[in-house]
Amino acid sequence: VGPCKQVLKDSNLRPEQIDEVVLVGGSTRIPKVRALVEGLFQRKPHIDLNPDEVVALGAAVQANILSGRSEATQDMLLLDVTPLSLGIEVAGGVTDKIILRNSTIPASATQHYTTQVEGQTNVAIHVLQGERELAKDCRSLARFDLKGVPPMPAGMPRIEVKFLIDANGILHVTAREQRSGKEAEIEVQPSYGLTDEQVEGMILDSFDQAEEDFRQRQLIEARNEAQTILAALEKGKNSPAWDELLRDDQQRIQELERVLRETEKLDDYADIRKAIDALNQGTMRLAELMMDTAVATALKGKNMDDASLGKGPQSSHPIAKADFE
Template sequence: SDILLLDVTPLSLGIETMGGLMDVIIARNSKVPTKAGRQYTTSIDGQVNMKISVYQGERDLVKENRKLAEFDLKGIPAMPAGLPKVDINFMLNADGILTVQAIELRSGVKQEIDVVPSYGLSDDTVEKMLIDSIENAKSDVEQRMLIEARSEGEQLVYNAERFISKNSQILTEEEITETNAHIIALKEALAKGDKDLILKKADELNEFTRPFAERLMDMAVGQAMKGKSIDE
């Protein structure tokens, strides 16, 4: 019988995200040619550049994978964290050339780069990387979960401190004091590096501050409706 051989990617392709984690965009064994993409955003207010680091491999931490390329998406309009929308697209053609494109959707600023993932990659290297990923799977998952918890906790601390500095007028002294106590508790958990404790303290801070955001929203709606009649 006839056998059809299909070209596939020998290793996953992705980018580095917060905490040095590998976010896979094209998975291992994907048929070639192929394309895939994902949307990202900024993590701090006023961020105007985003570094895109491209990696190849199966480990959860990029430092254990093979770095292929790096470039900066510059000229992102300064906006509050989370508002910019950056599409990152991977396009792997039949010749094995990977085009990585980053575009900020609101402004249209764009940057792209071409790399050859197979360059300098031997069968022995691929086999070793696959074996390493299997042998370290358990510890990799544990590290990923800790890093994700830490990133979430750090972002929550940043958001809570920013909220207090910008909206202290809608909070009582007691609310500010208690919020700061929750922030300190979360910072201490982050310093200890205990995943479960970080998640617990993050939940407590989240629950305590959630009514503040609702209060701010109600006030904004009230201001918008002030002076308007029902007929309007």
């Protein structure tokens, strides 16, 4: 019953909008199963198909469609869908889904990302399949590197990741840094080596673990955000704007920083979120002064982006979901 409800949800349909429910073989012979189906869809299921013939019947219909159709199949359309979501691993080991489960094939989707490390020149792309929120719980399909990214401040690179599933079910993944034009790609066959039972098991696991997975994802994303704001604060404390703050303001910010550093080690999302918001609010004045300093520097003809960043780290680093469209 659970998967049936999920299918209705995925297709944005109500039970009364379904014309007919067909039960074939296996557990569908059990009277209790038939009663549950009838209760869910509010109609008696169709149970007259012979399980030994049903696959052959379906193959015959598809063969007729592919060979030019007949009067019996002229209004039929067979659509193939991807059985599991496809995405990549982002900062903190979280799965970011790019093509969702049950998307009609061929399918295409694009997401944008950026970096979390200063001067990062190499980006590792980890392609995943599954419905779980964390990369470690999904099926790993492929890994490849986007190399030669010009060293830039964290958050500056614009990395476009495009997923394309062609009519043959082959997944093409392309990663491109838009500012420099550097590009890398790979091809994968997502369904290779997966049985129907394994696909169903992965979907059911995602239902069973949904609450805990969501809690873990929230916690990881909050910690990522905490690390980002703490890194930004370190830059701010080394800028001339920090010296323009009153001593009391500096001490208050340092106390809020201490609280966030201690709180991010805990497993309480709400407390981490509260500490992040407090530090964000407490550094508003510092941010304004830093902006004023940056504007003044630009007006003097000094471009902050001209500062040498060196070659930057050569090793692979995770990427983060971009904030831009």
